[in-house]
Amino acid sequence: MTPVSRVSPVHDRIAIVGGGIIGLAVGWRLAQAGRSVDLFEKERVGQGATRAAGGMLAASAEAEPGEHALTALNRQSQALWPDFARELVATSGIDIGMRQDGILNVALTGDDLRRLRAEFGHQQRHGLPTRWLSAAELREREPCLNPGASGAIHSPGDHQVENRLAAEALRVAFTQAGGRIHEGAAVERVLVENGAVRGLHVAGTEHEAGTVLLAAGAWSGGIEGLPEAARPPVRPVKGQMLSVRMATEEPLLRHVVWAPGVYLIPRLDGRLLVGATVEERGFDTRITAGGLLSLLHSAWRALPGIEELPVEETWVGFRPGSRDDAPILGPGPVRGLVYATGHHRNGILLTPITADLVSRFILTGVVEPALRSFGVGRFVRRAA
Structure with missing residues (x-):
C-alpha cells in the first residue's frame, strides 16, 4: 500500500x-x-x-525606574527559567550551564556607593529580592575584588546561563x-x-x-x-565584549559582578566574560581600541588580577532596541x-x-x- x-x-x-x-x-x-x-x-x-x-538572567539587577511593566515581565520569565532549562536539557541532552550564584552590583567609590544606595532603595520599594552587603561581606564572597570596594547589592535570585x-x-x-x-x-x-x-x-x-x-x-x-x-x-545597539581565561581550579571570580562601566561573568569552563559597550553605530562590526580599552580599564578597577589573564576572544553583537x-x-x-x-x-x-x-x-x-x-x-x- x-x-x-x-x-x-x-x-x-x-x-x-x-x-x-x-x-x-x-x-x-x-x-x-x-x-x-x-x-x-x-x-x-x-x-x-x-x-x-x-x-545573564538579571530581573532584579536590571530593574529601572519607570519600567514597571518590563520588570514584571522579566521577573515572570526569570521564574520560568529553572523548569525551562530542565526541560531543554532533558530534551536535547546538552548542559546549558545554568548557574544560580546570584549577581553582585559593586560600589568602588563614594559616588558609586551613593548611586547604589539609591538603586537599592528603588528595589526595596518595589519588593525586589535584593539585599545589601557591607564591604566585609563582599570581601568574604569575592576576595579578589578591589580591596577598596565599599559595598554591594546582592541579587540572589539573578542567575546566568551559557547562551x-x-x-x-x-x-x-x-x-x-x-x-x-x-x-x-x-x-x-x-x-x-x-x-x-x-x-x-x-x-x-x-x-x-x-x-x-x-x-x-x-x-x-x-x-x-x-x-x-x-x-x-527596532534598531541595532552595538555592544563590544571580550573574554579572558581564568584558572578553573582557582577562578578569580565566582559570582557575576556588575561594577561601574562593566560586568564580569565567570563561566564554569574558566572563561571570564567582560562586557559590554553600548553604542549607537548601526551595524558596525568593528572591534575598536577604545571599546576594549574602556572595558578592560573598568574591569581592572573592579578586579585588579585580571591584568594577568590571557585574552581569549573579542566580539561584537547587536542588541535589538525598540x-x-x-x-x-x-x-x-x-x-x-x-x-x-x-x-x-x-x-x-x-x-x-x-x-x-x-x-x-x-x-x-x-x-x-x-x-x-x-x-x-x-x-x-x-x-x-
Whole structure:
C-alpha cells in the first residue's frame, strides 16, 4: 500500500523569520504542539545577538525606574527559567550551564556607593529580592575584588546561563519536535495580500504560510514587504565584549559582578566574560581600541588580577532596541503577522516567557494580559 503524503494546509503553516534564541524557542513550542513550522535564518542559527550575549538572567539587577511593566515581565520569565532549562536539557541532552550564584552590583567609590544606595532603595520599594552587603561581606564572597570596594547589592535570585549552549540545545529540541531549519536563507520580503500575510519570499522562492513570526532581532525593521504601520521600530545597539581565561581550579571570580562601566561573568569552563559597550553605530562590526580599552580599564578597577589573564576572544553583537527598550510581542495591524523582537538587553532572560506567550497566541488567538503592554501598536499611537 502506498503511503499517503500529508501536507499541512497553507493557513496552518508557520514561518519564522530569524534563528536566534527567541525564534528557536517559540518555534520549539509550536512544533511541540504539532504545528508545521519552518524557520529561516540568513546565516546560521544562534550566531547573532544570541551568541554575543552574556546570558545573564538579571530581573532584579536590571530593574529601572519607570519600567514597571518590563520588570514584571522579566521577573515572570526569570521564574520560568529553572523548569525551562530542565526541560531543554532533558530534551536535547546538552548542559546549558545554568548557574544560580546570584549577581553582585559593586560600589568602588563614594559616588558609586551613593548611586547604589539609591538603586537599592528603588528595589526595596518595589519588593525586589535584593539585599545589601557591607564591604566585609563582599570581601568574604569575592576576595579578589578591589580591596577598596565599599559595598554591594546582592541579587540572589539573578542567575546566568551559557547562551551559546542554550541556542544549540534549542536547535536540537526544535528539530526533534519536527521543526525545519533553513540556514543561509535570507528572507527578502514578507508577502502581504489584502491585509494578511501569505508567506515569505526567500532566495527567489515563495514559501507560503498563514502565520509569519518576525523574530529577526535588530534586523526586524528592515525586511521588505511590510506596510509602514506594521514595521517594528527596532534598531541595532552595538555592544563590544571580550573574554579572558581564568584558572578553573582557582577562578578569580565566582559570582557575576556588575561594577561601574562593566560586568564580569565567570563561566564554569574558566572563561571570564567582560562586557559590554553600548553604542549607537548601526551595524558596525568593528572591534575598536577604545571599546576594549574602556572595558578592560573598568574591569581592572573592579578586579585588579585580571591584568594577568590571557585574552581569549573579542566580539561584537547587536542588541535589538525598540524606542522604549522593551520587547515588541504579539499581533499587529497585518493579519497573521506576529512579533517577537526588540528585546534589547533582555533577550536571553525573556526567552521562556516570550516562547510561552507568543506560541499560545499563535495557537489560540488569545492576547494574554502580559502581552498587552508590549504590542507594536503602542508606537503607532504615539506617532498619531
